[in-house]
Amino acid sequence: MEMFDLLKKRLILTDNYCLRLDTVPMVLMPRWFFVAIKKQVEELSGDDISKQVYYNAGYEGATLWARTQIKEAGLSGKAIMEQYLGSASMRGWGRFTIMSFEMDEGKGHFQLYNSAVAEETGNSVRTVCDHLPGSLAGAFQAILDHGGKTLKVIGRETKCMSQGNQWCEFIVEPLST
Numbered sequence: 001m002e003m004f005d006l007l008k009k010r011l012i013l014t015d016n017y018c019l020r021l022d023t024v025p026m027v028l029m030p031r032w033f034f035v036a037i038k039k040q041v042e043e044l045s046g047d048d049i050s051k052q053v054y055y056n057a058g059y060e061g062a063t064l065w066a067r068t069q070i071k072e073a074g075l076s077g078k079a080i081m082e083q084y085l086g087s088a089s090m091r092g093w094g095r096f097t098i099m100s101f102e103m104d105e106g107k108g109h110f111q112l113y114n115s116a117v118a119e120e121t122g123n124s125v126r127t128v129c130d131h132l133p134g135s136l137a138g139a140f141q142a143i144l145d146h147g148g149k150t151l152k153v154i155g156r157e158t159k160c161m162s163q164g165n166q167w168c169e170f171i172v173e174p175l176s177t
Contacts, residue, residue: 035121081143125163
């Protein structure tokens with residue numbers, strides 16, 4: 001309940017009905033609605049294009065979030081990733097754990113318990129948390145850029161609850177040249 005109380009304190013509804021979490025504009029929606037949109041994109045474009053759309057959207061969104069935290073909260077390094085994943089956890093995506101974070105090598109290992117997308121999707125032959133590899137890579141890239149590193153990173157989901165695993169697992173690593 002402590003985390004929920006913290007979330008409530010950070011939520012603001014402006015006079016013109018813009019919901020904000022601190023300074024970030026938000027939209028509150030049921031997770032089934034998010035997954036329904038995702039399924040429609042998959043049906044209309046195919047799995048490969050859908051995965052790329054969600055990866056890119058996750059990357060862009062997390063990059064913007066991380067840059068906002070750098071600018072407005074003065075965070076740097078791993079603290080940015082901790083804030084981002086803590087916020088994502090509070091917003092209902094599931095509970096994130098940072099297993100490893102090696103900024104100098106551009107490597108990170110993350111687990112997600114109770115993934116909202118995987119739970120809502122149900123059983124699948126493939127990983128389904130398509131926006132999260134991009135989100136993790138985007139936040140990590142913003143951290144690297146802020147730290148003056150020239151590495152470029154990519155994210156991937158290596159395990160998914162939809163495939164019968166106990167958690168979802170993500171790796172961020174340097175982009176192969």
